[in-house]
Amino acid sequence: MSDLSFFGPAVLGALAFLIRLPGLLRNPRDPLLRAVAMLLLTAAGVFLFGSIPMIAKVNEITGIANISAPLVYSILTAFSGSCIVLLINWRGGSPARIRRATRWCVGTYGLVIVALFGLFALGDAPVERLRDLDTYYANTPYIREMIVLYLVAHTASSLVMTSLCRRWSREVDGELRIGLYLMVFGYLVTVAYDVCKFSAVGARWAGHDWDFLSTDIARPLASVASPFVAIGFGLPLVVQRLKGPWWDWKRHRELGPLWRLLQNLTSDHKSPRVSFFAPPGVRVLQRESDIHDGFLTLNPYFDRGLRDAARADALARGAAPYDAEAYADAIMLTAAKEALLADPGHQVIASSEALQDGPGGDSLDLARISKALRRHSPAGAVIREGVAHAG
Template structure:
């Protein structure tokens, strides 16, 4: 795990650091973003140094066994304090208020680092332990004090992060920032689990326990709290791209569902079609950014076609018949209206000859009672229901059988 996951975490955090540095250069150096970027740098150092191969080389270069443990655990303390300060910068309206609120956190961090260095220097940790340093040495009298100082500050910091995120999240209007804060407090809670596992490293030897038994819990906790934190703190930046991707996926799905209905209507009423608009479904692969425009245009042209057919006697009769059949079938509201309009389209395609378009798409939609108040998204959803009803509704099929073809219309159609 340490040989693979730790370097991977270091790379991910360093990528996040570079991303935030670029954001600083582009958007200005607000204290919250500076603290966030710095936190990614320190946690990058933490996972890089905790990688056994790097640990061995740093120890050899400095000539002190296990000195790397002191360095990377000091980075963890700095990282934790930076996250706390970042949240305070976000929460408080002024930088001065944030510094004032973070005073005790800064003091705790500043006191912890020299205390850790002091107790580490007094401990006898001459045997290099790159994979189980805490579990192996935590039971020693002097080093146990070092571990306790480290863990108390770390755990207090994680509890504070959970508290700050829970306090701040309900006040946030931006959706992805709110989600990020919830992810961050969950990651903070995982960090508390890590702290408990490390506390057990100190306590277990006194009762004859073997700390190495839950070493995997501690390592997974360290990975979980870091990965969760990096997701939570960066998701406000990249989360909106997920929203846009999901929006495109939804619009493309609706485009595919409406395309057969649109193609049928524009073939029957060719004068409604705007040249160069809404090509085949497969053209989306060449012009993916046009989906929204094409979908909106499809709605307009479908409504234009309905405007041409709405006054034909067969269509009017089909509306009343389909409504009665739909009510008998237990349909109501939007589902009933979709079946009614699908039945009218089916009968019109069979009986109603095209005529010059005289009614705008918006007027036709308003007369249909489905456009006003719902906006284009509601209109698309409704027409998708109409297309589905046209394909498979038994009410539409029964309406077609009930409404006879009018001889005069049939003659007009056949020429």
């Protein structure tokens, strides 16, 4: 199989880690950021050092035949532990429970890594094997135990992650559930990888040659599993990062009809321009501020009787109470703007001494009022005529 399938994920993992690094440096004690950073770093390491050219290069640089074996196994073990740690922090719970579970996981997988290098040091593997070390040394003392230990640790992690993700997926919905389903599939494929590896090694113990399971099937399975696991972890994080700006843009668009109705009601009031590069949240705040300024300008022209009649008409036609409120507010605002435009000298504003209640009272829903305006636009005379006719 082409090693591009290993180098590509390695590069993507390294880039993702670098993107996360500034946040980690700003908040080095954040356990979730640490878990994400470690997962990305070890994932990149697995694919980088697991590629055949890198395996040969590490052996060559160190001068130790097959030293890449415990190195790759250790990075893979660290990745397995990082997955569990991230899921522990991701799922949440009491800080004490999270710390206890994290320490247990890190300690266990840390001991496995130490044991891997210890067993390799005790064993004898003089012949460099780039693709089939697992099966070639399946009967070599200590090297055999090293291989079995890494496979057991990796299989245990895959089974634990499959179980945890499956159980958690029953409690959540949306993008998190989709991400967990993707991870379940990815880890099931990873279990298939482990089964192939165990089968090939076990065949060697029984005197058979099933090496193709390890060299020709297991490696492609690893490449298939990794995108599902990576996307499963990344999808909820990306969606959560994008959801805020998306909702801000959505609200900004929804407020458009109401904002346009209330724009530049008087010559001495102009809305400040918002930078083209301003984030969506700033744009929403500015648009809401403009709308409330418009309410203050139109306040002397509000016709509460018209609003009450419009609300009663909407309720009589079967509208929900909150929709009837928004409909009535839209009518009153439109009528107030027409009254202001019919008062070029602004005599009403000048003579107004007190403010009356604005649209909707304390339960004002700007987006719903804006939607009512869009649905019934042009709202002025047409709406008032409909209310008068219903009366």
